[in-house]
Every structure is written in C-alpha cells, then in structure tokens.
C-alpha cells in the first residue's frame with residue numbers, strides 16, 4: 001500500500017514536470033486535494049503529508065469535516081460542488097474559495113451575506129466547456145455577460161474560471177475543453193468593465209491534470225490519484 005504522503009509527493013512531482021515541459025514556474029500551480037467522501041483519518045493523513053487546500057462538493061459533509069479539523073493551522077477549504085442558495089450561510093462558515101459560481105442568484109446571496117460580515121470571498125466562475133447536459137456551469141457564450149453582471153457584487157473577488165473537461169480517453173476532446181476556458185480567459189481580460197483578475201484557471205483532475213497544466217491551469221483538483229477510488233456514495 002502506498003501512503004498518501006508518497007502519492008502526494010508523486011503528484012507534486014508530476015505537476016512540477018508538467019510545468020517544466022510547459023515552460024511554467026512550478027510555483028504557479030496549486031494542488032487541491034479533493035477529499036470528498038473520505039473520512040477524517042484520510043484527511044488527517046493528507047494534512048500530515050503537507051496538503052493544505054482541501055476540496056469538497058457537499059456543504060454538510062464539508063462543514064462537519066472543517067469543524068473537526070478547525071485547529072489545523074493553514075488548512076483551507078474549497079467548495080467544488082454546486083452550491084444552493086439555502087446553503088450559503090453554512091458554506092461561508094468554512095469556505096475560503098468557491099469554484100462553482102454559476103448564477104446571479106447565487107452571487108447575490110453570497111454578496112449579501114458577505115457584506116453583512118464585512119469580508120470577501122474568492123470565487124471562480126464555472127463554465128460548462130464540454131456541453132454535456134449533466135454538467136453544471138455556464139455555457140461559454142454566456143460568460144462575458146455574466147462577468148459584467150457581477151459588477152455590483154463587490155464582496156466577490158473574481159479570481160478566474162473553473163471547468164470539468166469531458167471525461168474521455170480522447171485527448172483532443174479533453175484539450176478542446178481546456179482551450180475553450182483559456183480562450184474565454186483572454187476575452188474576459190480584454191473586457192475592461194468586467195470585475196476580477198481572471199488570472200486563475202481551475203481545471204484538471206486525476207485523469208487530465210498534466211494536460212490541464214499544459215493549457216494553463218493554476219489550480220488542479222486531484223482526488224483519486226491521491227486517495228484511491230472513492231467509496232461508493234450511498
């Protein structure tokens with residue numbers, strides 16, 4: 001059995017190699033450990049291995065874990081699953097970055113609560129680059145208008161874009177999803193009135209993180225390669 005620490009070191013090495021191959025600084029890519037479905041023992045092992053950004057997709061599960069691990073210095077929680085407005089308050093108790101902003105209704109709910117608390121939140125706009133119906137996120141051609149509509153929500157620090165590529169062995173099809181996101185990033189950067197830096201691209205998972213890095217990913221979200229297969233969801 002390979003330990004989480006060994007796997008984390010291997011993943012970090014693969015990230016660094018992918019950065020070198022793409023002529024990028026290895027420090028420019030963050031590794032998010034996707035801890036969804038795993039128990040506290042696994043999360044503690046991940047923390048012990050030096051992983052400091054955990055990604056979770058369900059608020060109740062994440063909130064509970066964050067509470068249990070509240071005393072770990074430097075540990076940050078990212079939400080990478082669809083967020084319903086009725087869970088905003090609970091999510092904001094532990095989340096420092098939301099990767100799935102996909103509606104104005106959600107932007108409004110987040111901003112209202114954050115304004116009350118006098119703080120901001122890092123957010124990524126989720127884009128459905130594969131066109132698959134089962135996936136959430138905005139259609140690529142809706143993102144520019146959406147970005148402009150985010151102007152009133154000053155508590156949202158718009159960091160960039162997030163996507164899930166098509167799940168496929170066809171590398172060209174996966175790469176096309178990443179290219180759609182980088183094309184959008186270029187357009188948004190030229191859109192003067194859009195709030196946000198648009199510097200960040202959250203893309204790449206266990207099966208495709210090296211390809212994502214070749215296309216400019218700044219955060220890769222890795223679960224199975226670090227922790228093995230996830231227990232079935234019940």
Ligand SMILES: *Cc1c(COP(=O)(O)O)cnc(C)c1O
Nearest residue numbers: 034057080205206221222223224
């Ligand atoms: C589960 C999940 C991941 C991690 O996927 P792996 O294949 O386990 O690496 C990444 N991003 C999102 C949005 C996820 O839901």
